[in-house]
Structure formats: structure tokens, C-alpha cells
Amino acid sequence: RYEAPIIDISASGLLFAHTLPSLAKDLLIHTDIDLTIKFTDKKLVIGSRVRRKFKDNERCYFGVQFLNFAEEDFRYLFELLYGRPYTMEEEDRWEGGSPPPPLDLFE
Structure with a gap:
């Protein structure tokens, strides 16, 4: 279990960062993870997949795509x-009004 700051979030995913080298080593692109996001009045558990990973001098950043969460939680977010x-x-719209990209869940 890790806690990390959210850098950016949308209804389709988020970007978070962490300083722990072992997490940067173990959490690979295409890894499926369950994220727990805590708000003041609600806690969301969202099945997600790591889609991007990059580093700077201090932290490793992970871009994740939300794949599976309760409809009620999606509407809340x-x-x-x-x-x-x-x-x-x-x-029928993706964020920004463009059509959604194809998503193959069984790669």
C-alpha cells in the first residue's frame, strides 16, 4: 500500500508521483492496479492500468487510465x-469532445 500525491485527474484517469525507488522499479507500464482515492465525503476504489511512466531527479510519475469503477462513483467524480x-x-464523447480511442482490454 502506497500513498502518493495526485498531480492531475480527469474522469478517465490520473497522474500521480512517488519518490520510492522500489515502486518505480515494480510498477510497470500495463500493470493493472486498484487505486483508492479519498475525498472529504467519499472514497472511490477504481480498477486502473498504468499507461505512462517517467522520472525526474526526485520522483517517478505514473499516468493511469481508469478501467473499472462503479457507475455511481464515476458520476460522483x-x-x-x-x-x-x-x-x-x-x-459518445471523450474528454474534449473527440471520439474515444479504441481500447483492447485483452492485449
Whole structure:
């Protein structure tokens, strides 16, 4: 179990950083992990996959894509981040209005 600061977050994923070298060594691209994100009034557990990994002189950064979490939790996060409820119009759009990229979960 690790705790790390969230650098950036969207409804589709997040970027976090950590200083522990063993985590940087063990957490590889395409690794599936369960993230727990704690807010003041709610805790979300989200199945995720590491998609990016890079380092600077102090920390290793991990970009993760959200793959699996409860619809209620997704709607909570969406409204928290964007200040409006999730609607069916959002269903066919990716963030920024472009179509979603293909996602092969069985690579």
C-alpha cells in the first residue's frame, strides 16, 4: 500500500508521483492496479492500468487510465471535476469532445 500525491485527474484517469525507488522499479507500464482515492465525503476504489511512466531527479510519475469503477462513483467524480452532472450526451464523447480511442482490454 502506497500513498502518493495526485498531480492531475480527469474522469478517465490520473497522474500521480512517488519518490520510492522500489515502486518505480515494480510498477510497470500495463500493470493493472486498484487505486483508492479519498475525498472529504467519499472514497472511490477504481480498477486502473498504468499507461505512462517517467522520472525526474526526485520522483517517478505514473499516468493511469481508469478501467473499472462503479457507475455511481464515476458520476460522483465527473460532477466533482466538471461541475455538472454526467448525461447520456457524454456517452459518445471523450474528454474534449473527440471520439474515444479504441481500447483492447485483452492485449
